[in-house]
Amino acid sequence: MVSFHHLAHAALVLAGLHSAAAVADEFTDPGRKIFERRCVGCHEGTPPSADTLGPSLVGIIGRKAGTGNSSVHSRAAIESDTVWTRSSLRRYLSDPGREMPGTFMPVQVQDPKELDELLNYLQTLR
Ligand code: HEC
Numbered sequence: 001m002v003s004f005h006h007l008a009h010a011a012l013v014l015a016g017l018h019s020a021a022a023v024a025d026e027f028t029d030p031g032r033k034i035f036e037r038r039c040v041g042c043h044e045g046t047p048p049s050a051d052t053l054g055p056s057l058v059g060i061i062g063r064k065a066g067t068g069n070s071s072v073h074s075r076a077a078i079e080s081d082t083v084w085t086r087s088s089l090r091r092y093l094s095d096p097g098r099e100m101p102g103t104f105m106p107v108q109v110q111d112p113k114e115l116d117e118l119l120n121y122l123q124t125l126r
Contacts, residue, residue, distance in 0.1 A: 031121025034114055038107060045125050054105065058125050060084050065100070076102030086119050093118070 035045060042054035055068055063084050066077030080100055082088050093115060096105040109115050 029121060030114075031117035031119070034109070034118045035121050038109070057122060060089070060125060061086070061123055072104070074102055074104045076100050077104075086123070089119060089122065090115055 039045070039057070042052055044052055044056040044058065047058050053072065055072055059068070061084055065080045065082040065084060066073040077100065082092070082100065084092075092099045092103075092105075093107075093109045095108055095110075096103045109118055
């Protein structure tokens with residue numbers, strides 16, 4: 001027979017593990033680190049999806065370029081037919097101005113491994 005005491009203890013241990021994992025995630029997710037170092041100055045990653053200097057990236061995967069809750073888009077983005085998928089984001093982020101001439105987005109991420117890590121993180125922004 002498992003006592004209440006044991007169950008309570010197990011629950012506390014699990015809660016502890018869970019928050020330790022969440023903390024580890026926050027500090028070790030390499031994509032999140034890149035995002036916090038290179039993107040948050042201009043882009044929000046958490047709801048409510050407010051614009052700062054750039055459009056919020058909450059829900060970016062599946063969104064059409066230049067839409068979303070944004071007043072900071074270029075004409076190039078608004079008039080483009082691009083829908084943001086992993087592959088279109090990969091092309092855009094590796095060289096925004098070549099992929100979408102006239103875009104206001106100034107940052108490039110060229111390292112393929114960093115791009116993968118960043119895309120993994122962008123996919124979690126909902
Ligand atoms: C100095 C400010 C700035 C920084 C830093 C920046 N961006 Fe941007 N970004 C912008 C602006 C402004 C736009 C709007 C571009 C347009 O409409 O042409 C944009 C557009 C985008 C878009 C397209 C959004 C949409 O709604 O179509 C994505 C995706 C994006 N940025 C990702 C990133 C990522 C990832 C990083 C970090 C590696 C980053 N940006 C860093 C300013 C910035």
